[in-house]
Every structure is written in C-alpha cells, then in structure tokens.
Amino acid sequence: MFGYTMDEVGNIMVMQGFSGLSLFSVLLLMALGLAIIFGQMGVINMAHGEFMMVGAYTAVFMSKLAVKYEMVNSYFVFAIIAAFILAFLIGYLVEYLLIRHLYKRPLDTLLATWGLSLVMQQTFRSSFGAKEVSAELPEWLLGSFKPTADIDIPINGVFVMVLALVVTLGVYFFMFRSRGGLRVRATVQNRVMASAVGINTQKVDRLTFALGCGIAGVSGAAFTTISSTGPTTGSLYIVDSFMVVVFGGAASLMGTIASAFGIAQAQSILQFFMTSSMGKVATLMTIVIILMMRPEGLFASKVRR
C-alpha cells in the first residue's frame, strides 16, 4: 500500500493515530469551552482563540519566571491554574462590558467578538512581540515512549491527553452533577422560565461565559507543550473548534467528544497519505455530507418539544 510494507503501515497508523489523539485533545479542550459558550448560550465567540492565547501567554510568562527562580520542574501545574483564572476573569469582564448587551443580536455578537479578537491579538503583539515564543518545558514533559523500535510516542502528547480527559470529566460533573450546571442547563433551555423558578439568569450567563473562557485558557496552557505561541496562533484553531462543536451537535457533551475525535483522527491519518490540504478537504467534505443528513449534528438530544 503506497509503497510501504504492511508492518510499516501498521506503525504509521499507530503513530499518526497517536498524533491524531494529541490533535483530538487540543481540539477537545478548545471545543469544550466553545461548546459551553456557543452550545449553551448561543453566543458565537470569535475571540475564543484569543482567550486560548491568554492561557498560552500566561504559561509562557510563568515559565520565564520559573527559569528565573529555578522551578522549571514544578511550575506547569500552577501555570495551568493561573491560565484558567486569568482567562476566567477576562471572560467575566468581557461578558459584563460587551456580551450581555448583545444576547438578542447574535450577528452583532459575531462582529463584536471578532473586533475583540483583533484588539486582543494586537495587545499580545504589543506586549510580547510579534515573534513566536515558547515555554520552557519541564524535563518530565520531554522525550518519548518507545514501545517498539519503530514507534515513537511523545510524552507531551500524553500529557495533553490526560489534561483533556481531566477537564472533560470536570465539565461533565459540573454540567450534570452540580447545582451550577443545573442552573446553566435550565437557563439555556428556557431563560424566562428559569428566572421564574428563582434562578438569577444574568449571573448564570456571566459565569457560563467566564467558565468557557477559563477552559480556553487551560487549553492554551496545554497548547504550549506541543507548539510555540504567537499572537495569531489562536485564530488558526478557531475554525476547527467551531467545526467540532457544530458537527457534534451544539449542547451535547458526548457529541463534542465524538466529533473532536473523528475530525482529529481523519485529518491526522488522511494527511499522512494525501497532502495536508487534500486531507482537510476530504474531512470537510465528509462533515458537510453528514451535516446535510443530520442538520442538528451527531448527537442531538431527542425529545418532544
């Protein structure tokens, strides 16, 4: 097949499959934040990629500090927490100043958040420079596993996967097992009725938006382990993440996971055998066809309405 022996094809599948898994983890982390904001609130947040970069730059900044104070081996956990908190706070502020005035005008939110993304990009450029920067990685994130002679599995990829798993579980428990999640779901389904059973829906909106941004921040911090960070890196991922959310069916956590997995694997494996752009084209074509047959996405929840 394509001039490879069966053995080699097997190894390629494993390694590309794994790189697909890392891509899956990054997409999933980004899409989770977006699924909360777009899927739950219906707000199209074009600045989501920039919130991811807030997290990434936080991690880079923390790594510089860590190098100075010789804490390179332990700083990363704090970097993730700091990335979450910072992105959460900025998200909270943005919701309060901008988004909450636009809930009834979805197209204006699109424009406003796009403008916000440009502002944030320029802020990054002015304060961190236009060049890409990368975080100083702790030693335990470097290197790779070698289960057999021909297979290489990078450790940072595994780390991102574990982080994605933890965050996904966290989001699941928040949405479906906590009082806060119940408030969010009630508000999403019927805003007026949610307030008529005693839920402060404005507060719920603000916290939901901030939470989505906070998760984007975490994904940005995770992103620094596998790639370098530039002012516009976030915008490269925003299209893919929207694709994941729409394909999976907005407001469905399982759908987001399944579609992130499908898209990442398809791209990663197809890109090895075809050219990079052909791989993307093939993935997109499949998504378009599936969405034509299932307009509500893979996992739309079925109830009478």
Next chain:
Amino acid sequence: MFEVADLQVSYGQSQVIHGLSFKAEKNETLAIMGRNGMGKTTLFKSLMGILPSNASKTMVDGVNLNGVETYQRVAKGLAYVPQGRMIFPTMTVQENIETGLEKSKTREIPDDIYALFPVLYDMRKRKGGNLSGGQQQQLAIARALVTNPKVLLLDEPTEGIQPSIIKDIAKVLNEIRKMREITIIVSEQVLSFTMEIADRIIVMDKGKFIHEDKRGEVDAAQIKKYLSV
C-alpha cells in the same frame, strides 16, 4: 396576603391592562376567568415581573415587589406555572423539580411533592419533554411548589389536557391549599374546573375586571355568557 393595586401593563404605546386592583387572602383560591386575548396571561406575566408594568402596590405578605427582578420575586414567595407548562424538555423530571430548589438549602426533593404526584416519582428519570401534557402540567406545578411559595399563580392549567386529568389537577390543587394554606390564583376558561377549586371568581374583559362572585353565589349562566365568544 396578596394585594395588587392599580396595575397597568402596556405593549409599546397601547395599554392592555387598565389599572387592576385585587386582594387575595391566605388559604384562598381566586379564579380569574376570561376569553382569549382579554389579558389573563399578560396579567400573570407582569405579576411575575416577566413583563414590565406599573403598579402602585404589589404586596406579598407585607413585602412590596414593585421593581423587583423575577428571580427575586420567587425568593419572596411568588411561584408561577405558566400557560403551556414550559418545563425544561431535555432535563429529567427530577432535575426539573430540582431547579425550583434555588433558595432551599438541600438538593433533596421533599417527600410531600412525590406524595402529591406519584406519577412523577415513577417517571423521575425520564426526560421532561417525553411526558404527556397532563404529566408535564403536574411537573410544572411540582416545580413551582418546591420553591415554597406563599402565592401560587397558575395560568390556564387545564389547557390541552384530557378531562380525567383535569379532575386530578383540581383535586391536587385543593389538596395543596389544605396542606400549605397558601394563596392560589388561577386563570381559567373552563367553568366546571373553576367551580371545583375557587372560593371567588373574577371575570376579566379587555384588561378590566367586570364581574366578581363568591363561589356559593355564582350565576353560572351569566358567567358562561361572559366567556362565550
């Protein structure tokens, strides 16, 4: 207990509720009857603060609710069962009821709720949207009751529900009043249902109250005339 004075509601420039005033006592059920489009739903929505309104007084148990946000009105003792039920369709029955536990300290649904609505206990793991209309109505009442209201507002609870379930709902409402001694205000078009639950009947027409009767003194023929198109 519950007192509204000079309530006015407008949609844009056109006023649709023209200065309504009424009182309802503790442990009293008041029915507001009227044809479609006479302002019943508008009245209820404005009482909940969903629609903006002007009133010189909206008192629940001595607390003025003028200008108070909807969710705070719930905390101060108003509960609302809207027309068309408006349950949360993709949440389970149990979760639907739990949404009403906003100000209570536990997440446990009180036993008396399931005692009132045994069918909801059997269905507690099902999605609210998959229940029948009558079950959804019971769910909406249960969800309102767990907020521990002093005043319970029900907007056309019998709309689109089969006659045998309507009887059940009347029984439940009477039981609720006996158990909790709260004020119940219900808007209705079905006179037979109203006669089973209400102590007092007010007829509403074009945003005004035009007729009021105690249950014992109701002239059914006359009220039917008000209700016919």
